[in-house]
Amino acid sequence: MQEYTISTDENHLDFDVIYGFLSESYWAAGIPKHTLAKAISNSFCFGVYDCHHSQVGFARLITDQATFxxxxxxxIVENHRGKGLSKYLVESIVSHPELQGLRRMVLATRDxxxxxxxxxxxxxxxxxxxxQIWHPDIYCESQV
Incomplete structure (x- = not known):
């Protein structure tokens, strides 16, 4: 992974890359920009960057960094997949010093x-x- 780095520095995040991917994803399709910006600003974020410092991956945690x-x-953007970057990212998250000692870490995935x-x-x-309270069509409703 010498040609890639992972950082939690929010100043390096490329909102356009993140929004471009997530707004087309199966789980966040149509998310308004202001909603995503608020979500990112209230999360512990991880960016994956190539040797040119371009963002090629992302993950965020909603956490108190103590219990949950x-x-x-x-x-990971499509043209950087198949290089082990998702493993590198998840390993970086679960081993991050700020996330040790959590009682529970959860996620939802389809695939x-x-x-x-x-x-x-x-x-x-x-x-x-x-x-749960679940509103699967909230992004469609909020754009009306």
Missing amino acids: AYLADVF AHGLYAQYGFQPIENPDVLM
């Missing part, structure tokens, strides 16, 4: 269970104890 974290919006399982993520043992 929710991992969200993880991606990357194998990736996350390599780093200790498991299906929820008792999903019946979890509840």
Whole structure:
């Protein structure tokens, strides 16, 4: 991974790259720019950068950095996939010094269970104890 770096410095984040990817993703399609900007500013973010300092990946955690974290919006742009960057990113997140000692870290994924399982993520043992308020079409509604 010598040609790539990961940073938590929010000053390096490229909002256009992040928005360009997430606004087309299956989980955040149509997210308004102001909503994403607010989400990023209130999260612990990880950017992945190539040797030219261009952002090629991203992930964010909603966390108190003491007891709980929710991992969200993880991606590597398509032309940089297949190089182990998603593994590099997830490993960097779960081993980050600010995230040690958490009681729980959770995520939701439709298609990357194998990736996350390599780093200790498991299906929820008792999903019946979890509840949610879910508005899957909120981004469509907020643009009206």
